[in-house]
Amino acid sequence: MAGARRSWAAGRARSSLPARAPPVDTQKSSWKRSGRIFDVLICDRPRSTIKNLKSPIPLMSTQIRKDVLGKARSVVIKVGSQLMTSISTGGSDLDIDYLRDMARQIVELRARRVQVTLVSSGAIAAGCAEMGLERRPRDVADQQAVAAVGQRRLMTHLHDAFAPHGLKVAQLLLTRGDFDDRDRFLNIRNCVGHLHRRDCLPVINENDTVAVEELRFGDNDLLAALTCNALRADALVLLTVVDGLLDDQGNTVDPVEDIGSVLGMARAQVSTLGTGGMITKLEAARLVTEAGEIAVVADGRVPDVLARLFAAEPLGTIFVPARRKLDSRSRWIGLTKRAAGTVTVDAGAAAALSRRGKSLLASGITGTTGQFERGEVVLIRDDAGREIARGLTNYNADELRLIMGKRSNQFQKVLHRPAYDEVVHRDNLVVVSR
Structure with missing residues (x-):
């Protein structure tokens, strides 16, 4: 010791x-x-730990921070809207002083040879200031229009914040569909990689102007997690206005391995200014830790929070990565592309998938919901409703309803064409790790 x-x-x-x-x-x-x-x-x-972890001894975050977060060479940092906006304006304009300080911290982190990708919020707040609006509009079309104006203002202020440090910023506006499409998913990674090689800071935001759904993503938490997995970054840092996940006594819970065990705490922490809250941060952390990377939720108002986090100081809540690292394709199948339907399997099939690494056969399927086509992702649940895997299906929904419960030697007679033996081949299947 x-x-x-x-x-x-x-x-x-x-x-x-x-x-x-x-x-x-x-x-x-x-x-x-x-x-x-x-x-x-x-x-x-005085920090809470979760007692119902799968490890026999509760994990303490100090050494994990040193060995995982402290050695990270690439990170996605998401700055929440409550940090980006000024209290003096009621949240209707950007906090320029905070932007300048965050720029300094990011530059210092890059000097330690850590690749940084920034996911920013604040376009609607910036648009409100530009258009003389005192509060965020409620109508979705108005929000989209204000975001279109505000995105330019946001990038101008970010440019001005990083320019004194000699760092160029680059803007990427993404939608949920960009991650669902395999080619665009890979193009995101390629583009960001080239920006890093050209010594630019990628700044990513949702394209609020073209997709209604993106306005409900949760203050860019999900966008940050999807970006982290697309880039295969070593860590996700979500900066907000609270010191991580808090228990009912107001103490920071740290570390967290089983995210499902802390959902009740998160429901009590709802954002008042942004569109997110702790629930969306837990979902973002789940996506990243399932891929095998570490996630952190911390108070972005703490002085030098980035340097102190990467020096393994006990700030915020860390979410412990799974004991595996998924490759890029598995991250896309299991954690990125949205499931188009659900398949329910019996106990034997569930065990074959989760314990023995087998393919999904029709004989073990007991039900299916949704309309999906061949090649889409389906969510696989056991008979208790628990998600056990996701995978690319070889059959559409109508075909699957005809063959479920049957053996593969019966498929051709039922479908009147040559057929695959597997509904989901194990090479196209990602099992939930915990």
């Missing part, structure tokens, strides 16, 4: 941050991930 304390102190010294006393009353456990063993410090401090 003395060695762990020395390592902790050395990390503090290297970070050039104010010294703090190391954690006290610590004991060691281990966290295994991808064949590696991380020493985990469990310490007595």
Whole structure:
């Protein structure tokens, strides 16, 4: 333990941050991930931990922060609308001082050779200021028009904030459909990669002007998570106006491994100014951690929050990554493309998929809902309604209703054409990890 304390102190010294006393009353456990063993410090401090974790010993975030977040080389940072807007204007204009300070922090993080992709909010607030509106319009068409005006104003202020540091900013406006389409999904990654190589900062926002649904994404939380998975970034940082997930006593819950166990806490934390809340942040964290990367929710008003997070300071809530890393295609199938329908399977098929890595056969299917075509993603549930996997179907909904419960040697007789043995081949299937 003395060695762990020395390592902790050395990390503090290297970070050039104010010294703090190391954690006290610590004991060691281990966290295994991808064949590696991380020493985990469990310490007595006023932060809640989730007791019903799948690990036999509750995980402490300090060592995970060091070994995962501290070593991240690429990160997606999402700045919430309540941070981007000024309290003095009632949230109807951008907070220029905050933008300048965030620009400084991002530049300093890049100086540590961390690739940063910024997901920003605030276009509608900026548009309200430009058009002399005192409050956010309620009509969707008005919101789209205001966002069209505000996006230009937002990018102008971001340009002005980063220009003194010699950093160019690039704008990408995306919709949900850009992630559903496989080619566009890959093009997002390619474009952002080239921007990084040309030493530009990619700034991503939803294209609020063309898609109604994007206005309800949840303050860009989902957009940030989808971007993180598309880029295969090492970490997602969601900056908001609270210190992470809070329990009913107002203490920060840290760390979280089983997101489902904390949904009740999140429902009590609803955003008053933005379109999101803690529920959308948990969903974003789930998408990223399922892919095998770490997610953090932290208070963006904390001085030098980015440097302190990446120096492993105990700020906010970290969400522990799954013990696997998904490749790009699996992220698209299992975590990005929206499911077009649902397939229900019996206990035998559920076990074959989740435990033995088998393909989905029609004989184990007991029901299906939705209208979907061949090649679309279907959500696979067990007979209790739990999601166990997602995959690309070889059959459309009408065909599947004809063959479900049957053996593959009966397919041709029923469909009157040559048929696949599998409904979803295991190469096109992603099992839920936890």
